[in-house]
Every structure is written in structure tokens, then in C-alpha cells.
Amino acid sequence: MQVNIRGKNLTVSDQINDYADKKMGRLERYLPNIIDAQLELRLEKQKGKDQPIAQLTIRNTRGVVLRVEDKKQADFFAAIDVVVDKMYKQISRYKGKSKKRKGNERWIETQQAWDHVDDMPDDMLAPIDDYDNEPHRISRRKAVALTPMSESEAIDQMELLGHSFFLFYNGEEDTMNVLYKREDGNYGVLTPQID
Numbered sequence: 001m002q003v004n005i006r007g008k009n010l011t012v013s014d015q016i017n018d019y020a021d022k023k024m025g026r027l028e029r030y031l032p033n034i035i036d037a038q039l040e041l042r043l044e045k046q047k048g049k050d051q052p053i054a055q056l057t058i059r060n061t062r063g064v065v066l067r068v069e070d071k072k073q074a075d076f077f078a079a080i081d082v083v084v085d086k087m088y089k090q091i092s093r094y095k096g097k098s099k100k101r102k103g104n105e106r107w108i109e110t111q112q113a114w115d116h117v118d119d120m121p122d123d124m125l126a127p128i129d130d131y132d133n134e135p136h137r138i139s140r141r142k143a144v145a146l147t148p149m150s151e152s153e154a155i156d157q158m159e160l161l162g163h164s165f166f167l168f169y170n171g172e173e174d175t176m177n178v179l180y181k182r183e184d185g186n187y188g189v190l191t192p193q194i195d
Contacts, residue, residue, distance in 0.1 A: 001027070001034040008042035016041070016076050023084045024056070031091045033061040039083070041076055054079035056087050063147025066090045067161055094160055146176075154179045155187055 005012055005020050024037050037058045043050045054076065055069040068086035073079040148171025149157070158166035158179055165180040170191075178190040 001025075002036040004036060004038045006038070006040055008040060010041065010043050012041060016080075019077060020080050023080055027058065027084070027087060027091070030088065031058065031060060031066075031094070035059045035061055039080070041079070044071075046071075052076045052079050054083045056083040058087065059145075063145070063149070064094065064157065065161065066094060090160060094156075151177075151179065151189060 003021055003024050005017055020039050020041075024039065027037060028034050037056065040055045040057075042053050042055075044053055045051070051071060052073060052075055053069065053071045054073075055067065057065065057067045059065050066087060068083050068090055070079045070082040070086065073082055144167060146167075146169040148169050150172055151170065154166055154168040154170075154177070157168070158181075165178055167176070167178050169175075170177045173191075175191055180188050180190070182188050
């Protein structure tokens with residue numbers, strides 16, 4: 001697993017870098033085939049003072065992306081602890097969803113991978129806090145790597161990311177789709193058509 005730690009509006013000290021490496025190094029024991037882990041540390045002005053923010057994103061070879069963020073801690077060490085704990089919870093949720101998908105080839109491959117990783121310790125399964133609401137503005141642009149997946153896999157991925165929509169390549173229909181959560185709690189899928 002490759003670990004990337006970068007700072008935004010700050011220079012990451014060697015002490016913080018070593019601490020984050022040590023904390024994130026254990027993630028691979030609980031989620032198989034992690035390609036990379038990216039930890040972004042940044043300072044944002046909130047109510048006239050600098051607020052440390054940590055965001056952790058991991059990707060595995062199956063194209064799964066798990067992301068967590070913390071904006072409530074007083075320092076970066078505490079923020080790193082919180083995002084790593086939240087990531088353990090995300091991994092646990094992902095494991096549960098993957099094990100439910102029996103009867104297909106992807107489930108068999110995933111199950112074989114789970115057989116080689118440790119179970120999550122109970123003390124790492126703390127509940128995830130609700131994410132803070134952001135103001136209505138474009139605050140980030142990202143390029144996304146698309147992996148062919150089914151609609152049910154897209155729903156799982158969207159829930160794991162905690163988003164209200166998800167862009168995915170539907171491998172079953174060979175189309176780009178947007179999955180979104182409806183107000184009634186169900187899901188909708190947008191399939192583009194050119195007139």
C-alpha cells in the first residue's frame with residue numbers, strides 16, 4: 001500500500017508524517033488489496049481561528065473508494081486518530097455489504113480476499129458522526145477513475161462515500177450512469193441519451 005500525506009495551507013512536519021504513517025499502516029490488515037491511501041491535512045479559517053481538517057481516502061484493486069473526513073479536532077494528531085477510526089468503521093460496513101452479495105463471481109473473489117485479513121477489533125467499531133453540511137458552492141473538482149460495476153455495486157459505493165449521487169460506468173449496459181438518492185429514500189438512475 002502506498003501512503004500519500006499532503007498538506008494544504010500548511011507544511012506537514014516529520015512528526016505528523018511519522019504519526020500518520022504509523023496509524024494508517026494498519027489499515028491494510030483489515031481491507032485487502034489497498035492500492036493507495038491519501039491523507040490530506042489542511043487548515044481552514046473558522047470563526048477567526050485555524051481549524052485542522054483531515055480527510056482520508058483509500059482505494060483498493062476492485063475500484064472501491066472509501067473516504068472519511070474530520071473537522072472538529074483541536075490538532076492534527078487528534079484529527080488523524082478520528083479519521084482512521086472512522087475508516088475502520090467504513091471498512092467494516094464495506095465488508096458487511098461485500099459478504100451479502102453471494103452468488104456472483106465478484107463475491108467469490110472478494111470472499112477469498114477477506115479470508116486473508118484480520119477481523120476488526122470491537123474497540124475500532126465506533127459509530128461514524130454525521131458529516132458537516134458544506135455551503136452551496138463548488139469547493140473541489142476531482143477526476144474520477146471509473147470501474148465497471150452493476151447498479152447494486154454503485155449503490156453500495158455511494159453509501160460508503162456518504163454522497164447523495166454517484167457517477168459510474170454501468171458494465172451491464174455499457175453506459176455512463178448517475179445514481180442518486182430520492183427524497184422517498186429510494187434510488188434513481190440517470191442514463192444519458194443524445195437526441
